[in-house]
Amino acid sequence: MAFELDPVREIVERVAASSGLEVVDVEMRGGGKGRMLRIVIDRPAGAGEPHAGVTHEDCANVSREVSTILDVEDVIPGGSYVLEVSSPGLDRKLSRPVEFQRFVGSLVKLTTRNEVAGNRHFLGRLTRFEGNRLALELGNDRKQSRTAANTPQIVEIELSNVEKANLVPEI
Known part of the structure; x- marks a missing residue:
């Protein structure tokens, strides 16, 4: 059975939105015990402000909340994985x-x-x-x-x- 990322993305988007953040990307990398769930978040721009950015605290809070929900709801099959939450960075990817x-x-x-x-x-x-x-x-x-x-x-x-x-x- 193939792993579906959509339920994970929905959880991440819910958590991010509750903190006034947006989800830029969610991806699962690697396989077996070397799997990593990578989440990229950002703060939407305000009026006249092209980029507000996220803080280390924003990333830590989203990581804690998402980790708890994913563990309780058990939406990621196959055992352990590493959860990484980060900002898009200065050289951020543009796709949407x-x-x-x-x-x-x-x-x-x-x-x-x-x-x-x-x-x-x-x-x-x-x-x-x-x-x-x-x-x-x-x-x-x-x-x-x-x-x-x-x-x-x-x-x-x-x-x-x-x-x-x-x-x-x-x-």
Whole structure:
């Protein structure tokens, strides 16, 4: 019988929501005694605030509550596992439309499934996200990042063509 992650995700989302947090990702990695349930949480942005972040205390509280519920409800078959609860980090993965919308204006490193404008790898500023289509203003360090008129090159990419996308920390 295959392990279903949906009941676990529902529990995690309930616990996170009760603390004003959102679930970014839930995944089970490994097998046998080396299994790890990895949960990534974040605090939704407030008005005019692109990213509020989570604290160590937020992660510890969610870990404690989720662990207790999972043990009582016994929704993870197969014995022991390690539970890890963390923030998305500075170079957080972007995958859901709400994440792309939230981080408009941010620097993004992106790989596409199929070529766009002759490339699959991009580094640029996310300038727009509408209707599952994003626009990147390519960075100055890329060849051909500017047009002949010396204006920044903008590429438009369908979300369904995005293989991997991460924020690039600007410190």
